[in-house]
Amino acid sequence: MIDFFKYNWMVREEWFSLCSQLSENELVQERQGGLGSILKTFFHIVDVECSWIQAINGDVVSEPNYEHYKSLELIRELSRESQDVVNKSLLNWTPKNEYKSVSVPWSSKTYYYGEVLRHVIVHEIHHIGQLSIWSNAMGLKAVNVNYIGRGFMDNDKRIIEGRDII
Amino acid sequence: MIDFFKYNWMVREEWFSLCSQLSENELVQERQGGLGSILKTFFHIVDVECSWIQAINGDVVSEPNYEHYKSLELIRELSRESQDVVNKSLLNWTPKNEYKSVSVPWSSKTYYYGEVLRHVIVHEIHHIGQLSIWSNAMGLKAVNVNYIGRGFMDNDKRIIEGRDII
Numbered sequence: 001m002i003d004f005f006k007y008n009w010m011v012r013e014e015w016f017s018l019c020s021q022l023s024e025n026e027l028v029q030e031r032q033g034g035l036g037s038i039l040k041t042f043f044h045i046v047d048v049e050c051s052w053i054q055a056i057n058g059d060v061v062s063e064p065n066y067e068h069y070k071s072l073e074l075i076r077e078l079s080r081e082s083q084d085v086v087n088k089s090l091l092n093w094t095p096k097n098e099y100k101s102v103s104v105p106w107s108s109k110t111y112y113y114g115e116v117l118r119h120v121i122v123h124e125i126h127h128i129g130q131l132s133i134w135s136n137a138m139g140l141k142a143v144n145v146n147y148i149g150r151g152f153m154d155n156d157k158r159i160i161e162g163r164d165i166i
Numbered sequence: 167m168i169d170f171f172k173y174n175w176m177v178r179e180e181w182f183s184l185c186s187q188l189s190e191n192e193l194v195q196e197r198q199g200g201l202g203s204i205l206k207t208f209f210h211i212v213d214v215e216c217s218w219i220q221a222i223n224g225d226v227v228s229e230p231n232y233e234h235y236k237s238l239e240l241i242r243e244l245s246r247e248s249q250d251v252v253n254k255s256l257l258n259w260t261p262k263n264e265y266k267s268v269s270v271p272w273s274s275k276t277y278y279y280g281e282v283l284r285h286v287i288v289h290e291i292h293h294i295g296q297l298s299i300w301s302n303a304m305g306l307k308a309v310n311v312n313y314i315g316r317g318f319m320d321n322d323k324r325i326i327e328g329r330d331i332i
Contacts, residue, residue: 115313123312127295145292153264
């Protein structure tokens with residue numbers, strides 16, 4: 001499971017770098033579909049990931065306001081802070097948590113802990129796919145988002161310990 | 167791990183259904199980014215998933231030719247056949263396979279079995295994200311691709327058996 005998050009963070013950073021060559025206008029320009037702009041997409045990805053993880057851990061949800069993060073650098077900073085929060089939480093993850101029942105302030109439903117983690121993983125990959133269409137339309141060469149070839153399992157035999165194989 | 171595949175197949179079927187209302191012209195129309203058309207995207211998703219799974223299991227890679235599948239219904243049929251192949255393979259998956267070294271005919275590198283499964287999962291989600299931008303531009307209401315709320319873990323306590331928690 002953690003490797004999927006690491007993948008998302010790696011790809012996210014590569015997209016931040018690619019988009020750092022864009023003007024402020026290009027970043028906030030309204031586009032068709034998805035969240036409507038590149039900046040809003042980045043913000044949404046970071047916000048959703050951190051909010052769900054904080055919520056299922058019973059922590060206060062920080063609820064950042066987009067209006068205060070209307071630059072790529074500010075969102076990138078928020079993203080790194082958020083990754084610290086999420087990473088600390090994931091380090092405590094074990095398969096035993098998978099079926100833990102959790103709730104979140106924005107829904108009356110209860111969820112499984114593992115279901116939320118997968119939701120957050122999928123959520124980011126989906127929105128990154130949207131960025132790739134927009135960036136192509138702007139003449140940018142999209143980030144190579146292949147999972148394979150990033151060496152996630154090279155230095156890592158955690159499976160042998162019988163945990164963290166999600 | 168298997169749940170991610172089930173998620174992808176569920177979402178893929180919903181996209182097939184949504185796109186079945188489109189004309190042939192709309193399906194093959196050249197679009198910016200990604201694979202360049204809706205039909206090519208569906209074909210690519212199915213082809214990549216099945217090819218990798220066949221290859222890492224040492225089976226013959228079927229290598230379907232896009233020219234023979236230039237309709238939504240033909241690709242949908244191919245998708246269902248492919249899901250059978252992949253599903254049978256996944257049913258044999260255990261955490262012990264994760265670090266099994268595998269090779270594929272189209273690369274001189276070797277990979278970890280688990281790394282390939284994750285690659286295939288991420289690959290489809292990314293391309294579905296691209297479809298969502300194109301469909302929006304065509305005035306379609308994109309499929310709700312949330313992972314959460316699909317009940318993946320409701321009837322499923324496989325984790326208790328200590329396997330299939332990826």
